[in-house]
Amino acid sequence: MATITDRTARVPRLALSVSEACEAxxxxxxxxxxxxxxxxxxxxxxxxxxxxxxxxxxxLDENAERVLEGA
Incomplete structure (x- = not known):
C-alpha cells in the first residue's frame, strides 16, 4: 500500500513559493x-x-543572452 508521501512525491509541481523560485x-x-x-x-x-x-x-528564455562564437 502506498503512503501519502509516496503519492505526493509523484505529483508534478506546477508552482513554487518565492524561496523555492529563488533557489530554482x-x-x-x-x-x-x-x-x-x-x-x-x-x-x-x-x-x-x-x-x-x-x-x-x-x-529565463526572454532574458537569456546568446553568446557569439569567438566572443
Missing part, C-alpha cells in the same frame, strides 16, 4: 524581488505567493 534559478531574495518578480505573473492568496514554473521558464 539560483538567486537571492533581494535580486529576485528587484529583477525577476516585476516581470512575472504571481498568484497571490493571502500571504502566500506562488510562481508557476512555466513563468520562471518564460522569464
Amino acid at each position: 534559478i539560483g538567486c537571492g531574495w533581494d535580486f529576485f524581488n528587484a529583477h525577476v518578480a516585476p516581470d512575472l505573473r504571481i498568484v497571490r492568496r493571502g500571504s502566500k505567493k506562488l510562481i508557476a514554473i512555466t513563468e520562471l521558464q518564460r522569464w
Whole structure:
C-alpha cells in the first residue's frame, strides 16, 4: 500500500513559493524581488505567493543572452 508521501512525491509541481523560485534559478531574495518578480505573473492568496514554473521558464528564455562564437 502506498503512503501519502509516496503519492505526493509523484505529483508534478506546477508552482513554487518565492524561496523555492529563488533557489530554482539560483538567486537571492533581494535580486529576485528587484529583477525577476516585476516581470512575472504571481498568484497571490493571502500571504502566500506562488510562481508557476512555466513563468520562471518564460522569464529565463526572454532574458537569456546568446553568446557569439569567438566572443
